[in-house]
Amino acid sequence: xxxxxxxxxxxxxxxxxxxxxxxxxxxxxxxxxxxxxxxxxxxxxxxxxxxxxxxxxxxxxxxxxxxxxxxxxxxxxxxxxxxxxxxxxxxxxxxxxxxxxxxxxxxxxxxxxxxxxxxxxxxxxxxxxxxxxxxxxxxxxxxxxxxxxxxxxxxxxxxxxxxxxxxxxxxxxxxxxxxxxxxxxxxxxxxxxxxxxxxxxxxxxxxxxxxxxxxxxxxxxxxxxxxxxxxxxxxxxxxxxxxxxxxxxxxxxxxxxxxxxxxxxxxxxxxxxxxxxxxxxxxxxxxxxxxxxxxxxxxxxxxxxxxxxxxxxxxxxxxxxxxxxxxxxxxxxxxxxxxxxxxxxxxxxxxxxxxxxxxxxxxxxxxxxxxxxxxxxxxxxxxxxxxxxxxxxxxxxxxxxxxxxxxxxxxxxxxxxxxxxxxxxxxxxxxxxxxxxxxxxxxxxxxxxxxxx
Amino acid sequence: xxxxxxxxxxxxxxxxxxxxxxxxxxxxxxxxxxxxxxxxxxxxxxxxxxxxxxxxxxxxxxxxxxxxxxxxxxxxxxxxxxxxxxxxxxxxxxxxxxxxxxxxxxxxxxxxxxxxxxxxxxxxxxxxxxxxxxxxxxxxxxxxxxxxxxxxxxxxxxxxxxxxxxxxxxxxxxxxxxxxxxxxxxxxxxxxxxxxxxxxxxxxxxxxxxxxxxxxxxxxxxxxxxxxxxxxxxxxxxxxxxxxxxxxxxxxx
Numbered sequence: 047x048x049x050x051x052x053x054x055x056x057x058x059x060x061x062x063x064x065x066x067x068x069x070x071x072x073x074x075x076x077x078x079x080x081x082x083x084x085x086x087x088x089x090x091x092x093x094x095x096x097x098x099x100x101x102x103x104x105x106x107x108x109x110x111x112x113x114x115x116x117x118x119x120x121x122x123x124x125x126x127x128x129x130x131x132x133x134x135x136x137x138x139x140x141x142x143x144x145x146x147x148x149x150x151x152x153x154x155x156x157x158x159x160x161x162x163x164x165x166x167x168x169x170x171x172x173x174x175x176x177x178x179x180x181x182x183x184x185x186x187x188x189x190x191x192x193x194x195x196x197x198x199x200x201x202x203x204x205x206x207x208x209x210x211x212x213x214x215x216x217x218x219x220x221x222x223x224x225x226x227x228x229x230x231x232x233x234x235x236x237x238x239x240x241x242x243x244x245x246x247x248x249x250x251x252x253x254x255x256x257x258x259x260x261x262x263x264x265x266x267x268x269x270x271x272x273x274x275x276x277x278x279x280x281x282x283x284x285x286x287x288x289x290x291x292x293x294x295x296x297x298x299x300x301x302x303x304x305x306x307x308x309x310x311x312x313x314x315x316x317x318x319x320x321x322x323x324x325x326x327x328x329x330x331x332x333x334x335x336x337x338x339x340x341x342x343x344x345x346x347x348x349x350x351x352x353x354x355x356x357x358x359x360x361x362x363x364x365x366x367x368x369x370x371x372x373x374x375x376x377x378x379x380x381x382x383x384x385x386x387x388x389x390x391x392x393x394x395x396x397x398x399x400x401x402x403x404x405x406x407x408x409x410x411x412x413x414x415x416x417x418x419x420x421x422x423x424x425x426x427x428x429x430x431x432x433x434x435x436x437x438x439x440x441x442x443x444x445x446x447x448x449x450x451x452x453x454x455x456x457x458x459x460x461x462x463x464x465x466x467x468x469x470x471x472x473x474x475x476x477x478x479x480x481x482x483x484x485x486x487x488x489x490x491x492x493x494x495x496x497x498x499x
Numbered sequence: 500x501x502x503x504x505x506x507x508x509x510x511x512x513x514x515x516x517x518x519x520x521x522x523x524x525x526x527x528x529x530x531x532x533x534x535x536x537x538x539x540x541x542x543x544x545x546x547x548x549x550x551x552x553x554x555x556x557x558x559x560x561x562x563x564x565x566x567x568x569x570x571x572x573x574x575x576x577x578x579x580x581x582x583x584x585x586x587x588x589x590x591x592x593x594x595x596x597x598x599x600x601x602x603x604x605x606x607x608x609x610x611x612x613x614x615x616x617x618x619x620x621x622x623x624x625x626x627x628x629x630x631x632x633x634x635x636x637x638x639x640x641x642x643x644x645x646x647x648x649x650x651x652x653x654x655x656x657x658x659x660x661x662x663x664x665x666x667x668x669x670x671x672x673x674x675x676x677x678x679x680x681x682x683x684x685x686x687x688x689x690x691x692x693x694x695x696x697x698x699x700x701x702x703x704x705x706x707x708x709x710x711x712x713x714x715x716x717x718x719x720x721x722x723x724x725x726x727x728x729x730x731x732x733x734x735x736x737x738x739x740x741x742x743x744x745x746x747x748x749x750x751x752x
Contacts, residue, residue, distance in 0.1 A: 082623070413607070
């Protein structure tokens with residue numbers, strides 16, 4: 047081998063030397079450059095680690111933030127789905143103008159008449175195709191008694207489909223039956239909260255509670271999760287108060303009547319409301335929002351005042367999704383800033399590395415390295431740095447959501463998309479912030495570089 | 500002299516034998532009225548005032564002269580690390596004065612071997628990897644460069660140290676690695692800049708012995724040196740003074 051080289055005829059052939067060179071594969075070239083990059087990074091272990099910290103934090107933050115917001119939006123969606131994505135909720139609202147006019151009036155208090163009527167419901171049921179069922183409810187506030195224990199609660203007079211329409215579950219017993227509704231039976235289903243107040247020790251099933259002067263048989267207990275406070279706050283539905291009991295709507299109408307009288311600050315206030323709430327079930331989720339608009343038009347024609355409200359859980363869900371997206375963008379921007387800072391850190395350290403290795407650059411240039419070889423070398427080094435930082439960040443970013451879930455009980459979801467996105471960004475940052483230092487390295491004058499101490 | 504066409508059917512060592520009659524020998528490099536001006540702000544300083552030299556295959560040349568005579572500048576131009584402000588430099592058959600940066604890199608890598616006073620090895624790489632480096636930029640396959648580098652390591656007596664890092668070697672050993680590296684692509688010219696300047700006498704002698712052997716094998720060597728003792732070994736002496744060739748002598752034997 048040695049002799050072959052040294053005893054070769056004097057190389058004065060007219061054929062360019064480069065043509066003699068056997069061309070190694072591109073992969074081998076990059077493998078070699080990559081090895082050099084790894085060696086250089088490894089030789090400054092601590093410095094390299096500190097450099098990539100920015101990228102690590104940025105990538106971990108992107109993944110963790112996406113996981114948290116993904117989890118939050120999943121939770122919100124779940125809650126709205128519980129309200130029924132193919133439902134439309136109607137409820138009666140006391141109109142403001144009416145309230146004012148009566149308070150100014152003289153003479154005996156007049157009953158305020160407002161809200162949804164049986165006529166509204168029939169019109170909706172009959173005129174809109176796609177409406178499969180309407181569950182109307184009356185809600186009256188009453189004191190409910192069991193011996194000495196009492197509780198002021200919403201007594202919801204409703205139909206048999208009520209629990210299924212709202213995805214509510216029974217803890218024990220049953221909901222009242224079609225027959226009991228028809229017969230105006232005195233049966234009641236208690237919510238968990240009410241049951242625990244009225245029957246602190248005994249099993250309430252089979253017992254009775256007293257409302258006004260009537261006794262009602264307890265046939266079932268409702269699970270409390272069903273009345274998530276979300277219904278109250280976000281969906282704004284008034285019938286989702288946690289303490290409540292359910293009786294057949296027929297019983298409510300015949301026992302309590304449609305006119306209720308309340309003691310208010312200024313005196314007695316009487317109001318007449320046929321129905322307080324209605325759940326309209328639609329056969330196809332696609333048309334829910336359209337049908338909601340149609341119902342709005344129907345009610346607008348039928349009512350002088352705006353004494354009703356329409357809630358479409360699906361529309362609320364969409365809003366929640368939109369706001370979740372906004373949250374994600376904000377979170378993404380914050381994480382992006384962290385990545386940017388990480389990128390600047392990499393640029394900083396690459397510039398230091400280029401200055402430190404000026405001599406090496408000069409040597410390589412003297413030995414035949416083209417500018418692009420030098421660029422490739424430093425660029426690959428920058429990408430390795432950011433890539434390693436990205437990998438560490440991905441690992442951390444996947445662990446952090448689990449920790450958050452474990453300690454704060456938040457739902458977090460790590461999608462496959464988040465780590466891939468975060469890692470790609472980190473690699474891209476390596477390229478972007480590696481370009482300038484690499485160009486600087488390549489643009490050095492070989493003579494100056496060789497002279498550098 | 501205008502015939503700079505390279506002679507392909509030169510016999511092994513022929514250049515060494517054909518002394519005296521320059522026109523009969525193959526020219527490997529040719530400088531034609533080379534001028535170099537440096538600009539320092541508004542001030543222009545001409546360092547080389549028109550140097551014309553021809554280097555022949557198998558020449559062993561010492562370039563000498565006091566500090567500031569333009570030796571380094573001339574070496575940088577010969578090494579294609581710098582370009583003349585005026586004049587032409589032919590390396591082999593190619594006119595380097597017209598070359599772009601990439602072509603200059605290519606010709607440096609393929610046709611020139613550099614030996615520096617301070618060895619200029621890359622500290623993170625071991626001996627073998629340092630020797631392989633010019634081959635890498637020439638696109639040699641891993642296997643080929645490995646074979647060539649191993650052969651050269653053996654040639655300079657460092658076959659047992661191929662996996663050592665430069666800082667684990669003595670100065671003489673480091674310079675031998677640099678020589679092996681300079682030989683890797685089998686260059687047209689080996690350029691040595693004060694090759695023994697950082698070495699003790701014994702190590703320096705070893706390096707010079709290798710140079711003698713290379714000369715015997717017909718390699719073309721151009722060496723910049725201050726030392727007359729070193730120059731004694733060569734066969735042609737070019738003296739520079741104030742950016743001009745003062746004398747150009749050849750051993751006649």
